[in-house]
Amino acid sequence: MGGLKEAKLRALAGERSFERGLAYVDAVSGVDVGDGWIRASVRGTERYEVELRLGGRGKPTGTCDCPYGQEGNFCKHLVALGLTVIGQEADLSQRRTSARDRARGLDAWLTSLSREDLVALVREEMAEDRQLRRRLELRAASARGDLAEVRSRIRELLDIGPFAQYGYVEYADARAYAEQAGQAVTVIRSLTTSGRAADAMALTREAIGFLAAVVENVDDSDGCLGQIGGDLADAHHDACRAAGPDLVELAHWLVTHALDDAADLTDIDPLDYEGLLGEQGMAALRRYAVEAWRANRTGWAEKHLMRRLAKSGRDIDTVIAVHAADLAPNGHTHLLIARELDTAGRTAEALEWAERGIRETEGLAAVDTALIDHLADRYTLTGRPADAVTLRRDHFAACRTLFAYQRLRAAAVAAACWPTERESALAHLRADAERADASGGRVLVDILLDDGDVDAAWRTAGEYGAHDGQWLFLADQSRPTRPADALAVYLRLVARLTHETGNHAYEQLVSLLLGIRDCHRRLGTPDGFTAYVTDLRATQKRKRNLMRLMDDHGL
Incomplete structure (x- = not known):
């Protein structure tokens, strides 16, 4: 020690x-x-x-x-x-x-001790310890082969009644309930090891159903019941392996369970039973899964099970059929199908599904942009740059954003037709701005800045307006060449900030003051800055953190 x-x-x-x-x-x-x-x-x-x-x-x-x-x-x-x-x-x-x-x-x-004395001792202890009595009663019922008694005791172990107030087990009592419920797993495992695996398999399924029915009424913040659910899943698998069950019946139960709410509790994966089911059982599993999916083609659990089974059997056509039964209006499902086909080496079909997704979408403004990217990339890779530009142009026309513009620019540069495409795109945005569409003017400013055309961005901002962030960016970029214009922007932004408090506002204000000082330096009017700062300090002197921050920066 x-x-x-x-x-x-x-x-x-x-x-x-x-x-x-x-x-x-x-x-x-x-x-x-x-x-x-x-x-x-x-x-x-x-x-x-x-x-x-x-x-x-x-x-x-x-x-x-x-x-x-x-x-x-x-x-x-x-x-x-x-x-x-x-x-x-x-x-x-x-x-x-x-x-x-x-x-x-x-x-x-x-x-x-003699046999009689040991029995008397155990009886005495059972009278004092309820849990000990329950454990021994379960062992006795199991040893007698009394399945009805074992089933009854397991239901008692999983009953939340003794722990619940008003039908709900609070956090403080959840651990005690979980410890009791865990004894059910121990009993079931003992049945398997004692040669009664078929009984263990049946009782495990009943226990899973019973626990799933009460789990919503337990505060399982610590995840104890989830652990018990996992233990029951392991106990079921072990019992099946030992019992040699009816494979078709097992396949039916696995599919039913996978589509039931109890699946979230145990996380049983039907494919984990593939080695046990063999060819006959897996065929039955697929048959039952298909029947369930046909009965509910839009159900998430049904589609998920079908896709997993299809992929495990490398059945790409079934995967596509599952996706195609519930196509999303924005083209996302078409994209999933295209990717599956690409992975399978069926590139022509993949391209057809991607193009179909564009045609069948509710509109390019609402289309999944990942589908646009996928199809444009395929056009480029297959030597069709003009088609990539057309797709990007149509998307930009429907969705005039900086992102769509950047993608159009990349495609047009690759196709050596950017000057023409750029002028057309800018014309669309100017038309939007002239229709008193403020967002159109701001998008145009962002695009001109992204193109590095700062002078055009200044003119556009002055003509159609811009938000403060754009004006600040313009001022920062143009300070060396247009210090007077930049100074006017900084002064306007500072005037707004002087009415605000808080360290964040003060940090922004000091950053603007540094820009103002640089503009006065470039304009040759340092005295003007000195007078401005002196006046600002006089009006803002009660803001001690601002004064301290200005001191730190020599303002």
Whole structure:
């Protein structure tokens, strides 16, 4: 047990958990020392069971059933127990020896008891411990082969009634319920290992259904019921493997379960049973999946199962059929089909589906831009640059944005026809702006700036208007060549900010003042800036953070 130090605990837990663990040392109780381990209870939000393992040359490890500890972390409760161990290190060797002596004494005493005395002892303990009685009743029913009794007991274990107030299990009681429900998994697994796998398989399915029916009424913030659902899924798979079930019936259950709400609880994947189902079972699985999909072609679960089965069997046509049964109006589903066909090497069909997506969409303004990109790329790769430009031009005409313009520019440059396309695109935007469409003028300003045509952007902003961000960008870009124009922009923006408070506004204001100072320097009017700043300081002097920030920048 020796060798445990505070520094080692700090390294294992991290600074935050270690510091929080210091406050829990007094909450440690019931320290139990064994051979290489120490267990205790720690009172936190609730009482947690904690175990430290110190044997061997490796670093100490530990487990705690608090939410943070269950994620595999060395939590504050483990730190508290570790600090307690360090504080009691002198007594540990003696306590370990005493624990071994007690264990040997208990074993010797139990061995010495007669059969009648052991039975009396167990009955006495069952009378005091309800959980022990339930566990032994389940074992007895299982040993007798009493399936009805085992089923009844499992339903009791999964019943939320004893833990629920007003039909709902609160967070504080959820862990206790999960611990009880977990016993059902143990019972089912014992049936499989005792040669009754068929019964285990049937009971697992019933348990899954029962748990799925109550899970919405439990505050499972810690994910305990999700873990039990996963354990039930594993128990079902193990039982099926041991039982050698009817493959067609198993396939039917797997499809039914995959389409049921309980699928979210267990995350059972029908394809995980492929090795067990074999050719006959997989054929039945596909048949049942197709029937379910035909009955509900737009159902997400049905489509997802069909796509997975089709891909696992490399059945690309079925994948396409599933997608095609529910085409999205914006062309996104057409794109998915095109990509599947491209992956399968069926490029001509892929191109046809992509073009069909453009034709059948509600309008290019609403089309999935990924479909536009996909089709334009295919045109370019197949030596059809003019078609790529046409597609990009039509998209820009329907959706006049900077993004659509940039894509048109790239396609037209590649096709060596950009000057003509650019003039046509700009003409569309000018027409929008002249119709008193403010957004058209602002988009035109962004596009001219993106093209690097700052002078044209200035003229457009002056003629059709621009938002403050555009004016600021224009001023910053044009300060070396148009300092007077830039100065006018900065002064207007500063005037607005002087009515605002807060560090963010102050940082913006100081940045503008630096621009104003540079404009006055370029104009040869530094005294004008000095007078401006002096006046500004006088009117804004109550804003201490602003004054400090201006001092920091020499303003």
